């Protein structure tokens with residue numbers, strides 16, 4: 001019997017790989033200081049770690065540009081706000097989808113209400129997939145930004161970024177992608193997919209701590225800074241520097257958070273090298289991490305398949321989102337027809353120690369389309385890489401007992 005059966009990795013991954021804990025502790029104790037070039041030895045060591053993390057993340061997302069264009073923020077919400085407010089002006093049009101998280105919807109709603117930006121919310125099919133042609137049809141000559149969530153945090157469906165990116169590129173709009181639910185699980189090739197602004201959060205699939213996120217801004221894309229202030233460089237200038245990463249990084253960033261992300265990146269690469277075995281040779285960080293991601297996705301997928309097939313077999317249960325073999329991440333939403341979602345979550349927690357998330361998951365339009373608002377949203381199970389069969393057995397047993405009484 002475990003104390004907790006944690007199936008809430010879409011909210012935040014837990015546990016983290018062991019080196020994330022040990023590295024953060026070591027960072028704080030040995031050189032947990034403000035990074036700075038050319039200052040004292042400890043500051044240089046901290047700066048080197050931060051720069052190394054930018055390089056690893058650039059490689060992880062296959063971004064061939066200057067790693068200084070990997071900018072650290074607090075989280076994906078912060079990155080999306082910086083990106084959307086920094087790109088859009090009065091009179092601009094934005095294309096997005098009805099699957100977005102509030103970290104996209106709310107900035108866009110505020111920009112629409114208060115700043116004269118026009119927004120089109122593209123529909124999706126019953127399983128949670130947006131037809132890229134619909135994105136193409138929604139683009140107008142005024143479209144400045146196309147912003148989509150790669151993988152839905154409610155349904156787990158994964159959008160065809162390649163096809164959407166093609167429409168965005170052909171029409172000269174800026175392609176912004178929210179990778180919160182896919183980074184650390186699916187390979188994402190920023191350059192090949194034509195992503196102009198890739199936003200990520202550190203604490204979900206990337207297996208880092210909370211309070212660290214980021215964005216990668218392709219060369220040639222101009223994002224106005226949301227905040228200006230101290231950067232430690234060019235301090236005599238009355239104005240904020242144009243050079244990246246400082247352009248979008250003002251004030252002290254979460255260096256302990258970056259240390260955790262650094263350790264998580266090395267953990268992915270190490271896992272990939274172990275999986276490749278003798279074929280690992282001198283593989284790059286990108287290649288090693290790609291091998292790891294294939295494995296992580298397969299492990300998580302197997303857990304989701306077990307949950308999905310057990311839930312679909314139960315009378316009185318509705319499972320939402322992708323059916324069968326469509327490309328998806330591990331996030332799985334369901335409801336017990338006779339009970340509101342929050343009651344199911346509370347009973348799973350109290351009686352079975354199963355940790356799931358219930359509610360609207362900050363994606364209100366997804367729930368309006370599923371007619372789940374009156375059910376108080378859905379019960380969301382999200383296995384992670386460290387989930388084991390016992391967690392899944394317990395979840396299935398709990399739901400089965402709740403349904404069959």
Ligand SMILES: Cc1ncc(COP(=O)(O)O)c(C=O)c1O
Pocket residue numbers: 010011075076077078101103149151152153178180181201202213
């Ligand atoms: C799809 C999606 N986008 C954005 C976010 C926001 O992430 P954060 O809270 O780390 O800013 C989340 C978090 O739940 C999410 O699932």
